Amino acid sequence: MPAWILPLLAAFALLSASPAHARALVARMASVSTPVATLQGVQVRLDWPADAEVGELRITAQRADAPDLGQHFAALSWRCPLRRDGQGGWACAGELRQGRGAPLRLELALPPGRVSAALSGAGGSRLALRRDDAAPDLFAIDITRVPVAWAEALARRAWPGVRLGDGRLGGHLELRVPDAAPMRLTGELALDGGAFDSADGTQAGAGLGARLGIDWLAAEAGPQLAIDGELLGGELLFGSGYFVLPATPVPVRLRAHGVADGWALDAFLARDPGVLEVQGRADLDGAGVRALALSLRSAEAARLPERYLSGWLGQAGLTGLALTGGFDADVEIIDGALAGFALRARGLDVAAPDGRFRFQGLDGDVRLVSEGRVDSELRWQSAAIGAIPFGPARLPWRSSDGELHLREGVGIAILDGRLDIPALRLRPPGSKGPLLVEAALGVESLDMATLASALGLPAFPGTLSGHIPSARYVGDRLDFEGGVVARAFDGEVRVSSLAMERPFGVAPTLLADIALDGLDLQALTGVLEVGGISGRLHGRIDGLRLVDWEPAAFDAELHTEPRRGVRQRISQRAVQDISSVGDASFTASLQGQLLALFDDFGYRRIGISCRLANGVCTMAGLQPRGSGFVIVEGAGLPRLDIVGYNRRVDWKTLVERVVAAGSGEVSPVFD
Known part of the structure; x- marks a missing residue:
């Protein structure tokens, strides 16, 4: 049985009247309604022989629906021996079935002024419910080792298409079903070994642990949800993002309400102490993220790649990227496109695997805006691409219309020469297309012997100079216009048609035509x-x-x-x-x-x-x-x-x- 609460509520509705002494009593009802559930095609049969101490109660329902809980069942049946409890009330316990599914055990007690029930299954799972006449609209629910899958129908009210897997739930909830107000579910839950996935496989979780306080209100304008608590380990997949949560507690907070085509996350927060703090708000629809405002804070980024960035880094061919230092970042997404971005680096070091590139001592900020204009500046103490080192650099940025530009030319020391970047334009991916980087580049008097040594080649004498009027990176491909001329061995080496595929990814590929003119063979x-x-x-x-x-x-x-x-x-x-x-x-x-x-x-x-x-x-x-x-x-x-x-x-x-x-x-x- 995938549900965990409707069978109990249905039983209360079916036994709303106490049985009388009778040899056989049969009642048929086309419909039975409660504040939570509606049952169709109900039949109640009580067999109680004269002078017997125990009777037999049979209750069946062709259909049961609790739309606020997302529960819908067909062919419910319950059979139990009914007896007096000696206190003026009744008790009954027996098998509850839905169709041909595995049976659960439902125990029902109706002492004077109170109703209590317990649903139990394999593995020690137990769901107990109580209601007192003094507060008829309040149901107290105790949960012990209940399979997570029992809550799938309720979870689908918040997330259509989700499928719940392994895991057990425990805790205490209170369900209020007042006549003149919406249903409300509050309480605390503990999750152990939880798992889920989405129908399209793009979202999943495994081995999840949590302690959460929950407040769910089934308001007419849309459900309202509040969650406070902490996560206790596990793995999460959301699209390309893969997260390995630490075993130490990660405090979380969520405030959300349902809208016509999705959810509005009014506020959310997660804090991995000393590693990462995330907070923000978002609007979600069936297609994904419609709007997002996200703030990230990391005092020490060394653990970020392993815990939170491995999915994206793997997709980019940067598995094994190393980070040290701290940073703050703010991201704004509107209609699926990047609308704003701000990065503030504090002594940040970045090193790609296999020595592909590194940046040391990153400080300053980079800011991107879609409206207006803003200036920022990023600096590094040293850098390298492969074995080729770069000196200190200062990059003065200006942003407008959702793009970044250098507001003045930049010169960087390299191999006893100089790399000049007179122009650089960066357009992030969005409605205007994929990531685009365009630049003009020039190199002047690079020492060929030093370059050859850095590349593990014989120490060729001479210098390298040239000008590339346009370098364009788009679609994971870097194309160069113009060429580079190396003056070596009293001759020239001219490089043209230069391009790179996956320059920062797996198996980077270099394309070029090279011409040799008058090299001294001696x-x-x-x-x-x-x-x-x-x-x-x-x-x-x-x-x-x-x-x-x-x-x-x-x-x-x-x-x-x-x-x-x-x-x-x-x-x-x-x-x-x-x-x-x-x-x-x-x-x-x-x-x-x-x-x-x-x-x-x-x-x-x-x-x-x-x-x-x-x-x-x-x-x-x-x-x-x-x-x-x-x-x-x-x-x-x-x-x-x-x-x-x-x-x-x-x-x-x-x-x-x-x-x-x-x-x-x-x-x-x-x-």
């Missing part, structure tokens, strides 16, 4: 610690795609071009390294034994290409030669050509060979 091969090559390198890397900073696809072609006054020579070790990396061989115009007498060789051209897809690099060179392709075309004496034969190379194997060549693990061998 300096480049010296940094890579492979055999020396002199000359000038040109080429392209189109369609570069890095997934989690590992190459997944590209179409690359590198070649040399002669320049007046620049020698083109290749060392013995470079010959061996190129041969070992590309499964190539070399042919020469002299006997192989004589090649060891030369330190280096002249060359006319060097060229190689690689198209990476599905972990395999399809390779080519300057021109075909037999079943292979020419990588190095020699010049002069001794003339030496290097020819590659393996056109499909596993990318990981190729990288391992390059690393081995750079570490000097390849020994020169001459045939």
